[in-house]
Amino acid sequence: MPLSIDDLERAIRNACPVTHLEITDQSSGCGESYAIVLVSEAFEGLSTLKRHRMVNDLLKAEIAQMHAFSQKTFTPAQYQAYLAKET
Known part of the structure; x- marks a missing residue:
C-alpha cells in the first residue's frame, strides 16, 4: 500500500x-517518492549527515515503503538564514 x-x-x-x-510527493500522487524539508530543534549541534541518519532511523518503516526519499534538515536558525537567502 502506498504511503x-x-x-x-x-x-x-x-x-x-x-x-x-x-x-512534496515527487511521484505524481502514487506515494513512491517524497522530498521533505524538516526544521527541528532536535538538530541543534548535529552535522547534516547525523541529521539525515537520525531521520532515516526515525522513519525506517515509512522509508521502506518508498522508492525514493530526499530530505533537507535545518535548525530553526539555519532555516531563517536559508529563507533570507531565498529572497
Whole structure:
C-alpha cells in the first residue's frame, strides 16, 4: 500500500519536535517518492549527515515503503538564514 503524505507527516511529527515541515510527493500522487524539508530543534549541534541518519532511523518503516526519499534538515536558525537567502 502506498504511503500518503498524511501518513508521512504523522510519522515525522510523532518522531521528533517539528518547527516547520514541507512534504512534496515527487511521484505524481502514487506515494513512491517524497522530498521533505524538516526544521527541528532536535538538530541543534548535529552535522547534516547525523541529521539525515537520525531521520532515516526515525522513519525506517515509512522509508521502506518508498522508492525514493530526499530530505533537507535545518535548525530553526539555519532555516531563517536559508529563507533570507531565498529572497
